[in-house]
Amino acid sequence: MLRTTIAGSLPKPAWLADPRFQLFAPWVVPPDRLREAQDDAVRLALADQEEAGIDIVTDEEQRRRHYIWGFLEGLRGSTLGRRYVREQAVARVVAEVTRLEPVMVEALAFAKAHTRRPAKVTLPGPMTIVDSVLDEYYRGDEKSLAMRFAALLNRKARDLAAAGADVIQFDEPCFNIYLDKVRAWGIEALEVALEGRCCTTAIHICYSYGIPRVQYALTLPLLAKTRVHQVSVECAASGVDAAVLAEARHKDVLLGVIDVGTEEVESPDLVAERISKALAYVAAERLFPCPDCELVPRSRPSARRKLKALVEGARLVRGQLEAAKR
């Protein structure tokens, strides 16, 4: 119970990508040495997570410049690849979108060869992809474009599951922005992405800071009816009332207990307190403590220490629960 995991990516080493950029940080390694450098960064990322004691690990997206574009780069029909440096704001869909390269499967194989822990792979969700591309080819509505991407994501998820992914997580930050679209087609698109026999599946939904605090109350009941196994929510920085988690109690809840917006490292006691609040609504077996969101904005020392605090906080609560049983 209370196994720990990662919600998103972690900061890259400065020798791999320019740390002055949080989004689309340029590689600082020449192209002919990039693959080797990324391999080394993944090895370090796995070692950092294992050293901290994280139970379900990821390659921390060390090979991607951006969490959406990592998926789009492998597709024929989008303008990513070499041209995207000058088109950072938006990727354009200019031809039939088809699956292309097995890049992510190869990346998973590498990660699995370098850790014995269960491995998670993250993919952008269909709604978030639609929100970040400019459709110049299909010229249809957003829903049909989302369904196209959902079908591609589903094939990718099946490939990754067949290649040994233990968890596949879809990131849908847009689920808390366009609540009407979530109801209209976002959930349906997600279900298409999740179809068929797969491994454990998760969805991460960000918290929209500054917007009235009703989002999880609307999205969690909808997600509770889907086939997704795990729901990842941000509960540290948002200060959201843990009572809303009752809506997701029949799913695994990936509980954000680490604030990714500050360098300051939480004490294990504070982490334990955040976990304990959620325990009133979700069983310990279903609760997976993790950072709120991606730790990319943080320095590497802060990110590492936050992972340690996460693990120590979970351990404290586990100890309390075991003592209470005796």
Ligand code: ZN
């Ligand atoms: Zn998030």
